[in-house]
Amino acid sequence: MGEVFRFLAAVAALAVSTGVTIAADAPPSGSLVAAASGLGQKALNDPAAFHFVESLTTEIGQRLAGTEAHQRAVAWAETRLKAAGFENVHSEPFTFPAWIRGAESAEIVGTVPQHLAVTALGGSVSTDANGIEAEISLFRTYDDLLAAAPGSLNGKIAVVTQRMVRAQDGSGYGAANPIRRRGPSEAAKRGAVAYLLRSLGTDNHRLPHTGALNYEDGTPRIPAAALAIPDADQLERLAVQGPVRIRLLLTPTVRESAPSWNVVGEIKGSERPDEIVLIGGHLDSWDLGTGATDDGAGVAIVFGAARLIAGLPQHPSRTIRVVLFGAEEMNFSGAAYAKAHEGETGKIVVAGEADFGARNVYSVQLPAGAAASDFGQTLDRIIAPLGANLDRRPALGGGDDIRELQKAGVPVVSLRQDGMDYFDTHHTADDTLDKIDPKQLGQAVAVWSAFTYLAASSGVDFRNLAPATK
Amino acid sequence: MGEVFRFLAAVAALAVSTGVTIAADAPPSGSLVAAASGLGQKALNDPAAFHFVESLTTEIGQRLAGTEAHQRAVAWAETRLKAAGFENVHSEPFTFPAWIRGAESAEIVGTVPQHLAVTALGGSVSTDANGIEAEISLFRTYDDLLAAAPGSLNGKIAVVTQRMVRAQDGSGYGAANPIRRRGPSEAAKRGAVAYLLRSLGTDNHRLPHTGALNYEDGTPRIPAAALAIPDADQLERLAVQGPVRIRLLLTPTVRESAPSWNVVGEIKGSERPDEIVLIGGHLDSWDLGTGATDDGAGVAIVFGAARLIAGLPQHPSRTIRVVLFGAEEMNFSGAAYAKAHEGETGKIVVAGEADFGARNVYSVQLPAGAAASDFGQTLDRIIAPLGANLDRRPALGGGDDIRELQKAGVPVVSLRQDGMDYFDTHHTADDTLDKIDPKQLGQAVAVWSAFTYLAASSGVDFRNLAPATK
Numbered sequence: 001m002g003e004v005f006r007f008l009a010a011v012a013a014l015a016v017s018t019g020v021t022i023a024a025d026a027p028p029s030g031s032l033v034a035a036a037s038g039l040g041q042k043a044l045n046d047p048a049a050f051h052f053v054e055s056l057t058t059e060i061g062q063r064l065a066g067t068e069a070h071q072r073a074v075a076w077a078e079t080r081l082k083a084a085g086f087e088n089v090h091s092e093p094f095t096f097p098a099w100i101r102g103a104e105s106a107e108i109v110g111t112v113p114q115h116l117a118v119t120a121l122g123g124s125v126s127t128d129a130n131g132i133e134a135e136i137s138l139f140r141t142y143d144d145l146l147a148a149a150p151g152s153l154n155g156k157i158a159v160v161t162q163r164m165v166r167a168q169d170g171s172g173y174g175a176a177n178p179i180r181r182r183g184p185s186e187a188a189k190r191g192a193v194a195y196l197l198r199s200l201g202t203d204n205h206r207l208p209h210t211g212a213l214n215y216e217d218g219t220p221r222i223p224a225a226a227l228a229i230p231d232a233d234q235l236e237r238l239a240v241q242g243p244v245r246i247r248l249l250l251t252p253t254v255r256e257s258a259p260s261w262n263v264v265g266e267i268k269g270s271e272r273p274d275e276i277v278l279i280g281g282h283l284d285s286w287d288l289g290t291g292a293t294d295d296g297a298g299v300a301i302v303f304g305a306a307r308l309i310a311g312l313p314q315h316p317s318r319t320i321r322v323v324l325f326g327a328e329e330m331n332f333s334g335a336a337y338a339k340a341h342e343g344e345t346g347k348i349v350v351a352g353e354a355d356f357g358a359r360n361v362y363s364v365q366l367p368a369g370a371a372a373s374d375f376g377q378t379l380d381r382i383i384a385p386l387g388a389n390l391d392r393r394p395a396l397g398g399g400d401d402i403r404e405l406q407k408a409g410v411p412v413v414s415l416r417q418d419g420m421d422y423f424d425t426h427h428t429a430d431d432t433l434d435k436i437d438p439k440q441l442g443q444a445v446a447v448w449s450a451f452t453y454l455a456a457s458s459g460v461d462f463r464n465l466a467p468a469t470k
Numbered sequence: 471m472g473e474v475f476r477f478l479a480a481v482a483a484l485a486v487s488t489g490v491t492i493a494a495d496a497p498p499s500g501s502l503v504a505a506a507s508g509l510g511q512k513a514l515n516d517p518a519a520f521h522f523v524e525s526l527t528t529e530i531g532q533r534l535a536g537t538e539a540h541q542r543a544v545a546w547a548e549t550r551l552k553a554a555g556f557e558n559v560h561s562e563p564f565t566f567p568a569w570i571r572g573a574e575s576a577e578i579v580g581t582v583p584q585h586l587a588v589t590a591l592g593g594s595v596s597t598d599a600n601g602i603e604a605e606i607s608l609f610r611t612y613d614d615l616l617a618a619a620p621g622s623l624n625g626k627i628a629v630v631t632q633r634m635v636r637a638q639d640g641s642g643y644g645a646a647n648p649i650r651r652r653g654p655s656e657a658a659k660r661g662a663v664a665y666l667l668r669s670l671g672t673d674n675h676r677l678p679h680t681g682a683l684n685y686e687d688g689t690p691r692i693p694a695a696a697l698a699i700p701d702a703d704q705l706e707r708l709a710v711q712g713p714v715r716i717r718l719l720l721t722p723t724v725r726e727s728a729p730s731w732n733v734v735g736e737i738k739g740s741e742r743p744d745e746i747v748l749i750g751g752h753l754d755s756w757d758l759g760t761g762a763t764d765d766g767a768g769v770a771i772v773f774g775a776a777r778l779i780a781g782l783p784q785h786p787s788r789t790i791r792v793v794l795f796g797a798e799e800m801n802f803s804g805a806a807y808a809k810a811h812e813g814e815t816g817k818i819v820v821a822g823e824a825d826f827g828a829r830n831v832y833s834v835q836l837p838a839g840a841a842a843s844d845f846g847q848t849l850d851r852i853i854a855p856l857g858a859n860l861d862r863r864p865a866l867g868g869g870d871d872i873r874e875l876q877k878a879g880v881p882v883v884s885l886r887q888d889g890m891d892y893f894d895t896h897h898t899a900d901d902t903l904d905k906i907d908p909k910q911l912g913q914a915v916a917v918w919s920a921f922t923y924l925a926a927s928s929g930v931d932f933r934n935l936a937p938a939t940k
Contacts, residue, residue: 058707061584072582112542114531114760117899205675206759206899230902234760237528289676290584290704429587429676432700 032457036382036450039308043446044386049304050438052080053297053358057290057433065284065327066098066258073283077263077299077324084303085310086265086322094336096327098258099123101210101287102251104225106196108238109133109245116235117228118196119288120250121180122212122330124224131249132157132194132223138239142179145186154191157246158183159239161232166202170356170419173426176200184224185216194248195224198232203424206230210286210427212330223250260284260326262337267310269456271317276344277456278321278351278410279306279448280401282328289431293422297358297436297444299324305449309456316456318349325401328355338404345408350455350462352413353399354448358436359418361388361447367411368394369465375458382450386443391416411462415447502927506852506920509778513916514856519774520908522550523767523828527760527903535754535797536568536728543753547733547769547794554773555780556735556792564806566797568728569593571680571757572721574695576666578708579603579715586705587698588666589758590720591650592682592800594694601719602627602664602693608709612649615656624661627716628653629709631702636672640826640889643896646670654694655686664718665694668702673894676700680756680897682800693720730754730796732807737780739926741787746814747926748791748821748880749776749918750871752798759901763892767828767906767914769794775918779926786926788819795871798825808874815878820925820932822883823869824918828906829888831858831917835865837881839935845928852920856913861886881932885917 056063056073063070074091081089099122106116137156139145145160160179165172177200184195199209208228215221225248227235238244263283269275281298285291306322309315325333338345350367364383370376371392380390397403398412406412418440425431526533526543533543544561551559569592576586607626609615615630630649635642647670654665669679678698685691695718697705708714733753739745751768755761776792779785795803808815820837834853840846841862850860867873868882876882888910895901 054707058704059582059711061582061704069583112529112531113539204902204904205677206902207676230900230904233904234528234531234902237524241529430700432674432676432704434674434700434703 032454033378033382036453037385039453040382040386040446040450043304043308043449044442046304046308046442046445047438048307049300049441049445050436052303053292053300053436054433056296057292061290062287063283063285063291064287065096065260065330066100066255067287070260070284070326074261074263074326077283080303081263081265081322084307086306087268088264088266091261091263092337092340093259093261094326094332094340095257095259096330096332098255099330100253100255102126102253104250106225106246106248109247114234116231116246117206117208118225118231118248119208119210120252121184121224121226122210123215124213124250124252125221126251126253127194127223127249129251131247133245133247134193136235136239136244136246138235140236142183145183148190150189151191153187156192157194157196157248158187158192159196159235161198161236163198164200164202164423166420166423168418168420169416170422172202173200173423180211180226181214182216184213184222185219188220188222192222194222196227199226199229201229201423201426201428202421204229205430207428207430210288223248225250260333262326262333263324265322267306267315267320269317269319270315273319274347275318276321276348277318277452278323278348279452280323280325281354282325282333282401284325284327284329286329286427288427288429289425290433292431292433293357293435294426294431295328295355297441298354300441301354301444301448304445305452308449309453316453318456320452320456328401331400334401334404337401338408345405345410348405348410349460350411350413351398351402351405352415353402354415354444355399356417356419357422358444359440360443361415361417363389363391363416364447364451365391365393365395365414365416367413367462367466369467370462373465375454375460379451379454382454383447386446386450388447413451415451417444502924503848503852506923507855509923510852510856510916510920513774513778513919514912516774516778516912516915517908518777519770519911519915520906522773523762523770523906524903526766527762531760532757533753533755533761534757535566535730535800536570536725537757540730540754540796544731544733544796547753550773551733551735551792554777556776557738559735561731561733562810563729563731564802565727565729566800566802568725569800570723570725572596572723574720576695576716576718579717586701586716587676587678588695588701588718589678589680590722591654591694591696592680593685594683594720594722595691596721596723597664597693597719599721601717603715603717604663606705606709606714606716608705610706612653615653618660620659621661623657626662627664627666627718628657628662629666629705631668631706633668634670634672634893636890636893638888638890639886640892642672643670643893650681650696651684652686654683654692655689658690658692662692664692666697669696669699671699671893671896671898672891674699675900677898677900680758693718695720730803732796732803733794735792737776737785737790739787739789740785743789744817745788746791746818747788747922748793748818749922750793750795751824752795752803752871754795754797754799756799756897756901758897758899759895760903762901762903763827763905764896764901765798765825767911768824770911771824771914771918774915775922778919779923786923788926790922790926798871801870804871804874807871808878815875815880818875818880820881820883821868821872821875822885823872824885824914825869826887826889827892828914829910830913831885831887833859833861833886834917834921835861835863835884835886837883837932837936838864839937840932843935845924845930849921849924852924853917856916856920858917883921885921887914
């Protein structure tokens with residue numbers, strides 16, 4: 001495995017906003033550092049990304065894939081990409097089964113009736129039109145549910161109140177994810193007629209967190225919803241005192257073969273236009289908020305980073321392709337993109353997705369083998385002044401929409417943003433513009449622009465840096 | 471005006487939890503300080519107040535006056551007061567027009583439809599069953615609305631987006647209050663068909679703040695609701711871009727002559743039982759949350775303080791009367807109480823109400839003239855170690871439920887709690903138990919118990935301390 005990081009001979013006359021001019025014969029490393037650093041510094045004070053997410057969340061608002069609002073967002077994005085100087089702007093259609101929220105409510109019934117704040121999980125089947133009423137069986141951990149015997153939940157509404165851990169890197173979400181994704185089928189296997197979980201979130205507001213579930217084949221599909229965190233607390237206290245009955249109403253519907261689109265814009269490479277540095281985010285959002293941090297911020301970051309590069313007098317050697325994915329929340333756009341670009345995966349040098357909020361990037365994970373390379377060391381020098389470190393550990397994944405590309409052999413990067421409060425508002429009605437700090441968003445744009453510029457200006461081949469595997 | 475703070479000759483054999491025994495011939499000031507201080511120290515670690523509000527918010531939940539839940543709360547409170555050793559426990563009935571929330575929703579309509587989070591103001595009339603749809607006229611300050619000419623809002627929905635200021639003493643709420651109370655009639659006078667305001671709150675969550683309005687006689691009554699704060703931001707941004715139309719649906723109803731009750735429990739005075747130290751909170755709550763900080767905490771504080779005194783081997787000289795008012799949020803219980811006790815106001819030595827959340831008391835305001843008295847100076851010595859100061863300024867008011875008593879000549883105190891985050895959740899669905907810090911609640915109980923004990927054990931006559939007025 002050889003180090004193949006080569007600086008291009010022809011990074012001729014690159015001028016960045018700082019006025020740095022890189023002559024063809026200048027030491028390439030120093031010139032690239034200066035150019036990428038200048039780009040990063042410019043990004044810190046560039047309002048374009050914030051304006052992008054402000055406009056998207058204000059003029060479109062929620063844009064659940066499959067809704068008319070998402071279609072408007074696609075047209076809006078095409079217009080924005082064209083206006084910002086991107087080339088080859090177009091939308092790539094695909095179809096998927098769109099899940100559309102209906103009515104949703106829950107109450108404790110009996111002698112002490114109380115309203116509960118709930119929201120249906122994405123993909124949940126509906127209850128009867130009058131709702132479903134049953135006694136609950138409450139589990140304080142998911143493992144407790146898994147330990148329950150088959151049949152032990154017959155006729156019950158299973159409730160799991162396990163807490164999600166707050167962590168900067170989002171690891172608490174990863175650990176808790178099966179409670180939402182797989183919990184409904186695990187409860188159904190044991191006889192439950194419906195499923196409720198404490199929202200996967202780190203806040204204490206009466207705003208439940210939605211998110212997709214995955215029913216297991218061959219298991220009855222039962223209605224499933226998330227409780228707001230104070231409501232899960234309330235059920236824990238009441239369940240100690242005696243039996244609790246709940247009436248749950250959920251009336252979502254599914255629209256088969258709904259249209260969606262992955263929106264694409266490019267900065268054509270000046271020397272090797274067929275080699276692609278792919279950066280993306282997802283334009284679709286959940287329907288409860290306006291999708292500001294998930295993922296208005298992400299699409300704004302990659303837009304803002306690429307836009308600055310597009311504004312340079314000369315394009316980098318390789319093509320930069322910005323992809324605004326069209327159905328991430330329901331897990332369809334990444335597969336659609338990978339399928340449509342099957343013949344092209346070998347030409348994608350690297351792929352990255354910004355889908356972890358609006359705060360600063362604190363570390364960057366490169367494909368395996370790259371951290372110690374000249375590319376990695378050069379990047380580290382550029383991002384350290386921006387307040388980010390190169391992580392020696394390789395990126396194990398880069399985002400939901402590039403997972404299928406990764407499986408097809410495309411190297412991925414992970415620009416890790418501070419997620420300490422990301423799950424306070426994630427997938428809730430509270431995901432709105434006011435949660436974004438323009439200064440922190442600017443830092444994320446800076447790190448993304450530096451990485452993207454460096455990857456597109458260099459000849460680095462991440463595939464050849466990877467350690468040999470048996 | 472004479473200083474009439476006299477220590478009782480017969481504070482014989484007072485024993486407090488710290489084991490301090492006050493002999494009849496001990497220096498009275500020192501003994502009282504020791505007794506009241508011991509009570510305060512005990513309160514800091516007494517879980518009774520927290521358990522009280524935990525039980526109330528868990529087993530009853532919301533208890534809007536006029537609902538069946540409030541009636542259950544009244545029975546619950548009587549049981550609790552009796553169990554804690556209070557005497558003369560009873561509920562004093564009154565009737566009032568109860569306002570009951572119906573459906574409520576708002577959407578921006580037209581080519582970019584969006585959901586808005588709103589909640590009806592208490593007392594608002596309903597819209598038509600299909601809602602009301604109109605273009606908005608947006609004012610960034612209430613003064614801008616007041617400056618609008620009559621007729622200038624004909625057919626419009628008036629929207630006021632003025633921000634409320636965060637302040638420890640709640641002064642931001644006082645300043646903003648007319649926007650909610652009087653705004654609907656001011657908008658109606660200018661021709662508006664409905665009224666929306668930015669919630670009176672200091673948070674940025676999608677949980678609107680309800681609260682009562684006061685229609686002006688002779689002015690058309692128009693439907694009125696509060697926008698969640700991010701939704702007010704959104705309207706500000708959209709209104710800059712062009713006309714905005716909103717459809718508003720509110721279907722509240724009024725139940726005339728609904729029953730409510732002021733729940734009373736006493737600790738009969740050992741020497742002067744006809745002299746009354748009245749401390750209260752309100753048992754009713756708004757309907758969106760579970761009324762934890764407003765005013766579950768307040769009733770828990772006065773309950774907790776009086777309960778510790780009831781547990782002493784000997785009762786203080788004067789009677790301590792705890793009143794849990796029954797319709798504060800709609801402004802009926804204070805007047806009902808004052809009317810029912812018209813003949814008794816001269817016997818009420820002092821009245822205080824805890825109705826400002828669950829955090830620590832940072833200062834105490836006494837009736838005019840008392841701060842410099844022996845009583846005031848003694849109290850200051852007792853509360854300083856608890857982290858509260860005596861404020862030299864007199865209490866101008868003591869709470870909504872004791873305003874009518876105050877008008878009838880009853881001296882009032884104000885034990886001021888830290889309200890820095892009180893208006894983050896005030897009158898919202900987010901007013902739930904998790905917002906209460908048991909340690910801070912305990913400090914408030916400590917200061918209340920020290921004040922109440924001292925006032926009931928002394929012969930202080932606040933009326934005679936008041937400066938002469940012309």
